[in-house]
Amino acid sequence: MANRTSLTVIQLNDSHAYFDLHQEMFWQGGQAVYRLAGGYARIATIVKQIRAANQERVLFCDCGDTLHGTYPAQSTQGQAMIPVLNALGIDAMTAHWEFAYGPVAFKQLAAELSYPMLAINVYDQATKERFFPPYSVKEMGGLRIGLVGIACNIIDKTMPPSFSEGLGFTLGREELPGIINELRTKEKVDLIVLISHLGFAQDMKLLSEVGGIDVCLSGHTHNRLYKPAVQGKTLVIQSGCHGSFLGRLDLEIDGGRVVDYRHQLIEVEAKISPDPAVDDLVRQALAPHQEGLSMIVGETATALNRGATLETTMDNFLLQALLESTGAQLAFSNGWRYGAPIIPGVVTLNDLYNIMPMNPPISTVELLGEEIVAMLEENLERTFARDPYDQMGGYVKRSLGLTAYIKIENPFEQRVQQVFIGDEELQPGRYYPTAFVTEQGVAGKYGHNRQQHTERSIDALKAYLARHRPLHAELRGTFVAV
Structure with a gap:
């Protein structure tokens, strides 16, 4: 028990640039009902409360589909999102619709974020080099945590050509074993977290083929998982869309192994008080568009x-x-x-x-x-x-x-x-x-x-x-x- 360490992982996925409260659909009594949810200022409040109670042993990751999806984001080519996202204290993310602005503009946007954009499976076709770093290592609570990103792999297959100009995308399954080995042997990590935008079904198959991932934060398919899926020894969560939910995974780790866990799908309820600083940034982002919209x-x-x-x-x-x-x-x-x-x-x-x-x-x-x-x-x-x-x-x-x-x-x-x-x-x-x-x-x-x-x-x-x-x-x- 002396070596046991706790860690809380928070997931945001597919928020699609929904800055503030919006209607969300829920199933109740066999029919759809609607209520207000979401907003980055309320997300900030939840994350700050979790961090305050967990002595900074909190990891916050974003699975992408974040910088695109609403008029204020689209009309500014994602720029309106940058101050808000940087204020949330995110540790790493990967991407999908972010490529809609074109690879050059997206690379510039990513450089303005205060945290790394990760993707093991996106390559510059001219240089054969990775377009983004494949992983980063985070130290917290006495743990070294390897964060690995897999971007959506269908950008060059189903999306408009401008999204992927000069880039090639793979599934990531050929690259993943080598990255895991490098993190375990060279980086000496205690835990590996995969930040994926492949989709839930794709992630489950990938994890059946490649071992060594402790936690998979899955995105793209908008699943609301009320309990984690388990594939081999990997815990998999996905947390809805539009920023209406956060996923919370509380881990107990002993000797580099997850020995116990608790999970919660947190609804970002309208009654939550917005974080004042982030709320101000949201207001600034929306102000130029408010009257017209x-x-x-x-x-x-x-x-x-x-x-x-x-x-x-x-x-x-x-x-x-x-x-x-x-x-x-x-x-x-x-x-x-x-x-x-x-x-x-x-x-x-x-x-x-x-x-x-x-x-x-x-x-x-x-x-x-x-x-x-x-x-x-x-x-x-x-x-x-x-x-x-x-x-x-x-x-x-x-x-x-x-x-x-x-x-x-x-x-x-x-x-x-x-x-x-x-x-x-x-x-x-x-x-x-x-x-x-x-x-x-x-x-x-x-x-x-x-x-x-x-x-x-x-x-x-x-x-x-x-x-x-x-x-x-x-x-x-x-x-x-x-």
Whole structure:
């Protein structure tokens, strides 16, 4: 017992630049309910309270998807986030949507952080050198802790080319054993913590193949884990999204081994008093945008959220606006997970930017019936692949104008059973006018007569709200698992 040491690990993941309180969705009594949560000033209060009670034996790590996701972050290329994040006392992080600003701008942003950006799996293609350090070592409470980062590996595979220009991304499983060995033998660490943005399923498979990690802080897939998963000897936690939760893992360590642990998924409740210093930084970051973003642009009768895999009310709103704007027969958007809920009542401009902070232009294309099936099969494989390493993306591609009957458990290219366009079965060889946003909505290899319109997404959403007050965007059963 004399050598036993305690350590508290705090996790933040997928906060998506939600500076302050926002609506969050919870399940209660078999239905969705909404309440205010989150905000970096409340996160700061929780972390300071934990640190005060634990004699500085507290490690605070961020799994990424932090510098992008709301208008104030997007419009400043992440700069608005820097003072706030530096005030939180984070020890290390890794990345995903941070690459949206381009590798050069992201590298400059990372240099302004007061803690290291870590990634064992991102390489400069010209020099073959790592773009960020693979690990850092932190000493606290008599322990040497190795912190290893794995960035999201799909940046150069599914995201726009500008995100990964000049870079290459790997899964990290080839590099990880060597890094673990270096930390154990050269750095003489007592504990190794993996800060990952691969996704929960991917992390679980990786940890089944590579031993030696004590704790894995998992991100990307927005899981709310109310108790840790255990893979071999590794504890795995993930803690929701939008900064609505923190994960807390209290460890007892003896002889370089975790011998006991306690876990808590902490809701960042609205009643928590904001930390004054961080709250002031948040106010400064939001002030230039406050008046414009608070403008009321409509009203909704439907609670809008992205809390489901196959179809969501938030994306039905977006897709309805695309169809009305273009007169197309079908509409597609990507299966985004982020975007705080919008409860029934007034809708502000800020709400619209939370749906899609990039505000991309609307595009149209003509798709053959067989291309639509191929596109859906590809997307379903990226969502439900049996091998977690083949899962690349968010949820199922958001669609409107069709009804697809699918078998989720089937292998690739065998999931789509039937597709109907309205009441008529999809016809191979027939072209269907289609609206979409971003290459993730309809990849460039599909369709012909592709056109980018002058109208941007936010304008289409505003126009739709003006014509439909209140908005109705209920679920339609677009994808039916049979």
